[in-house]
Amino acid sequence: MTLAELDAQQAQSLSEVAAAADAAALEQVRIRYLGRNGLLPAIVKQMKDVPAAERPEFGKGTNAWRAALEAALADRLASVGTVKKEESAFDCTLPGRWSAPGAKHPVSRVIEESAAIFARLGFTVADGPDIENRFNNFTALNTPAHHPSMDASDTFWLTDDLLLRTQTSPVQIRMMTQYRPPVRIITPGRTYRRDTTDATHSANFHQIEGLYVDTKPVSLADLKSTLAYFAKEMMGSKAGVRFRPHFFPFTEPSVEVDFSCHVCAGKGCRVCKNSGWIEIAGAGMVDPRVFNFVGYDPEQVFGYAFGFGVERIAMIKYGIPDIRWLYENDTRFLSQLA
Ligand code: DAH
Numbered sequence: 001m002t003l004a005e006l007d008a009q010q011a012q013s014l015s016e017v018a019a020a021a022d023a024a025a026l027e028q029v030r031i032r033y034l035g036r037n038g039l040l041p042a043i044v045k046q047m048k049d050v051p052a053a054e055r056p057e058f059g060k061g062t063n064a065w066r067a068a069l070e071a072a073l074a075d076r077l078a079s080v081g082t083v084k085k086e087e088s089a090f091d092c093t094l095p096g097r098w099s100a101p102g103a104k105h106p107v108s109r110v111i112e113e114s115a116a117i118f119a120r121l122g123f124t125v126a127d128g129p130d131i132e133n134r135f136n137n138f139t140a141l142n143t144p145a146h147h148p149s150m151d152a153s154d155t156f157w158l159t160d161d162l163l164l165r166t167q168t169s170p171v172q173i174r175m176m177t178q179y180r181p182p183v184r185i186i187t188p189g190r191t192y193r194r195d196t197t198d199a200t201h202s203a204n205f206h207q208i209e210g211l212y213v214d215t216k217p218v219s220l221a222d223l224k225s226t227l228a229y230f231a232k233e234m235m236g237s238k239a240g241v242r243f244r245p246h247f248f249p250f251t252e253p254s255v256e257v258d259f260s261c262h263v264c265a266g267k268g269c270r271v272c273k274n275s276g277w278i279e280i281a282g283a284g285m286v287d288p289r290v291f292n293f294v295g296y297d298p299e300q301v302f303g304y305a306f307g308f309g310v311e312r313i314a315m316i317k318y319g320i321p322d323i324r325w326l327y328e329n330d331t332r333f334l335s336q337l338a
Pocket of ligand 1: 166167168169209210248250251281282283284304305306307308
């Protein structure tokens, strides 16, 4: 190859750089001339065939070519990098991709919040199975053998002995048969009843059970102050509690627990149906007969228990009018609560 031919090749390569429309085309040019099997390394390799007199000039020429080509490639790359808007496939006026933010389900939220509130009072979270036996769900909870709640029309029986638990109360029995007092637990979980679904009923819902037993006296006042604290933490500082006498087989005395309406603070509004109070939980002092069933000495052990519906709190807290909304997984509803 002569010096003139070298100059011609250089000019050719530079015009190819100038003509390259984008980064990919530039890369092709770079590979063709500077790549491992490119033209320039091939020429350098043939330098020994160049007459000795011309060799220094030839060497300088190839070096200059390499430098010029590299500079031109870098220059051109910088300018094709900033493509003019109308030439670009990117349309910055298109709406962005919508990435739906996840939202925690209201039932999970109430469960997690309750666990955090009761943890501050020293309660830990206990768990029990959805499939229970007759003893834990009814007998040890002092439910009379022919109580209507045991009826096949109310309870999902799986066998003569096994059933889908109708309440989280059997976890009380599981805890007390396994541990000596003091026991201070809450237990959130699913419960099942043969209820026809409507705006306020579901055959599968959630409860949170609470149990505190100790060998030192525990009173109804302890129960009330615990639930009063829970009411304020869960529903806001306006919420208070009141007890109404009631009956549950496993507590004596038993009460129904109302929260004062967190919206009107007891004055009466739509949320509390003008009564100022909202029924929230069942509770009471653990019946001595339950202590007998689990092998505790009723003379030595004292305790209270309570249970409330998670969906009910979620509906009141978030103003959800229909329990079925909680199970339909309609993200238009769920994401509003985010
Ligand atoms: N298990 C009851 C129910 O499902 C609720 C309940 C009432 C739980 C009183 C308790 C309690 O622990 O003491 O209706």
